[in-house]
Amino acid sequence: MQNFDVAIVGGGASGLACALQIKRLNCKLSVAVIDAGERLGKKLAATGNGQGNVSNKRLSAANYHGGGAALAARVIGGDSSLPLSIFNCLFVEDEEGRIYPAGRQASALTDSLIRELTAYDVKFIHPARVIAIDDSFVLKLSEGYSLSAEKVVLACGGKTQKQFGTDGSAYALAQKFGHKLTPLYPSLVQLKTDTTYTKGLKGIRVDCVVCARLHGSHLCSCRGDVIFTDYGLSGNAIFKISSALAGTDGAELSLEFLPDCRVEEIMSDIIKKSRLGYPDCELLSGTLHNQVGRAVIKRSGPRPEDIVKTLKNFTLRVTGTLGFDYAQVTHGGIDCSDIGDDMQSKLAKGLYLIGEYVDVDGDCGGYNLLWAFASAGCAARSITGMI
Ligand SMILES: Cc1cc2nc3c(=O)[nH]c(=O)nc-3n(C[C@H](O)[C@H](O)[C@H](O)COP(=O)(O)OP(=O)(O)OC[C@H]3O[C@@H](n4cnc5c(N)ncnc54)[C@H](O)[C@@H]3O)c2cc1C
Numbered sequence: 001m002q003n004f005d006v007a008i009v010g011g012g013a014s015g016l017a018c019a020l021q022i023k024r025l026n027c028k029l030s031v032a033v034i035d036a037g038e039r040l041g042k043k044l045a046a047t048g049n050g051q052g053n054v055s056n057k058r059l060s061a062a063n064y065h066g067g068g069a070a071l072a073a074r075v076i077g078g079d080s081s082l083p084l085s086i087f088n089c090l091f092v093e094d095e096e097g098r099i100y101p102a103g104r105q106a107s108a109l110t111d112s113l114i115r116e117l118t119a120y121d122v123k124f125i126h127p128a129r130v131i132a133i134d135d136s137f138v139l140k141l142s143e144g145y146s147l148s149a150e151k152v153v154l155a156c157g158g159k160t161q162k163q164f165g166t167d168g169s170a171y172a173l174a175q176k177f178g179h180k181l182t183p184l185y186p187s188l189v190q191l192k193t194d195t196t197y198t199k200g201l202k203g204i205r206v207d208c209v210v211c212a213r214l215h216g217s218h219l220c221s222c223r224g225d226v227i228f229t230d231y232g233l234s235g236n237a238i239f240k241i242s243s244a245l246a247g248t249d250g251a252e253l254s255l256e257f258l259p260d261c262r263v264e265e266i267m268s269d270i271i272k273k274s275r276l277g278y279p280d281c282e283l284l285s286g287t288l289h290n291q292v293g294r295a296v297i298k299r300s301g302p303r304p305e306d307i308v309k310t311l312k313n314f315t316l317r318v319t320g321t322l323g324f325d326y327a328q329v330t331h332g333g334i335d336c337s338d339i340g341d342d343m344q345s346k347l348a349k350g351l352y353l354i355g356e357y358v359d360v361d362g363d364c365g366g367y368n369l370l371w372a373f374a375s376a377g378c379a380a381r382s383i384t385g386m387i
Pocket residue numbers: 009010011012013014015034035036037041042043044046047048049052053054055128129130131155156157158160161164165166167169170327328329354355356357365366367368369370372
C-alpha cells in the first residue's frame with residue numbers, strides 16, 4: 001500500500017490550494033490529492049459566473065456566518081489579498097471590491113493550480129471517492145484499493161450542487177472521528193415567495209433595497225438587483241439576503257422600489273400624471289418598470305399615498321428556497337468547536353478540516369473562496385511545521 005506524507009481528500013478550491021502551499025513550503029513532502037470528480041477544481045472553474053471572484057477588498061468579520069465565523073475571522077486576519085499569491089496571474093478589483101483574475105476566466109485559476117502542482121509531482125488520484133478513513137489514516141477508495149498517510153486533510157466541500165462532487169456524503173468521514181455536524185441549509189440561493197402579487201413579472205430585473213424580517217424583527221437589508229421568477233425571487237440582492245434566512249421559518253421580505261427617489265418626488269410625479277388623465281394603472285409609467293408599476297397599483301389601489309406606501313414597502317412572504325441543488329454554498333458543516341486555529345482536529349492529531357466542509361459560510365462576493373484559500377494556507381503552515 002502506497003504511503004504519503006499528506007493525503008488531501010477533495011481536489012476543489014481548498015484542497016488544491018492546500019497541496020500547493022504545502023509543496024511551496026516543503027517540496028520534499030509527498031502529497032496525494034484524491035477527488036471524486038472526473039475534473040479537478042471543477043467548481044472553482046465555474047465560480048463568479050465563470051469569472052472567478054476569489055476575494056473581496058471590503059472585508060470584515062461580519063461577512064462570515066456559522067458557528068465557525070470567529071475562527072474564520074482569526075484565520076483570515078483581515079487580509080483579503082491572501083488568495084492572490086496562490087495563483088500565477090494578475091488580478092483586478094471591481095467597484096464593489098470584488099477581486100477577479102485580470103483575464104476574468106475562472107478556469108484559468110484551476111489551470112494555474114494544476115500546472116504548478118504537476119510540476120511539484122503531486123499525485124492526483126481521480127475520479128475516486130474516499131469512502132472510509134481508519135484511525136491509523138488508511139484511506140479506503142471507491143475504486144477498491146487503499147492508501148495511507150501521515151497526515152490527512154479533509155477538503156470535501158459542502159452539500160450544494162452535487163454535479164461538482166459535493167453531495168454531503170463526505171461529512172461521515174469526519175463524523176467517524178467524533179466530529180459533530182451542525183444542521184445544514186442552502187445559502188446564497190434563490191428564494192421561493194408567495195407569488196400572488198408578482199404574477200406576470202417573470203424575468204423582470206429591478207434595483208431595490210431588500211429588507212428581511214422575521215416575526216416583525218429586522219434581520220438584514222441590502223441593495224442590488226432583484227429578478228422576478230415564477231417561483232419567487234432571484235438576483236444578487238436575494239442571494240445576499242438568503243444567507244441571513246438560512247434555517248428560518250416565516251420570514252418576510254420588503255422590497256423598496258426606486259431607492260434613489262424621495263417619497264415627495266414620487267408623490268408629485270403620480271399626482272401630475274393623474275391630472276394629465278393617465279389611467280390608474282399607468283400612474284407609475286416611465287418612473288418604475290411598467291409591469292412592476294402596474295403590479296404595485298393593482299395591490300395598493302389608485303390613491304397616490306397608498307401607491308407610494310406600497311412601492312416603498314412591497315412585502316412578500318418567503319415560503320422556502322430552491323434548495324441545495326441551486327445554492328452556491330452550504331450554511332452549516334463540521335462543528336468548529338473541535339477544530340483548532342491551525343485547522344487541525346482537536347479529536348484526531350494529524351487530521352485537518354478546511355474550506356466549506358466546516359461550519360463557515362461567507363457572503364456573496366468572493367468571501368467563500370477567500371475562506372477556502374485562507375483555511376488551506378493555515379493547514380499547510382501547520383502541516384509543514386511553520387506554525
Ligand atoms: C456556481 C457557483 C459559483 C460560485 N461562485 C463563487 C464566487 O464567485 N466566489 C466565491 O467566493 N465563492 C463562490 N462559490 C462558492 C465556492 O465555490 C465554494 O465555497 C468553494 O469552492 C469551496 O471550496 P472547497 O474546496 O471547500 O470545496 P469544493 O470546491 O466544493 O471542492 C470539494 C471537492 O471535494 C470532492 N469530494 C467530496 N467528497 C469527496 C470524497 N469522499 N472523496 C474524494 N473527493 C471528494 C469533490 O469532488 C470536490 O471537488 C460558488 C459556488 C458555486 C456552486
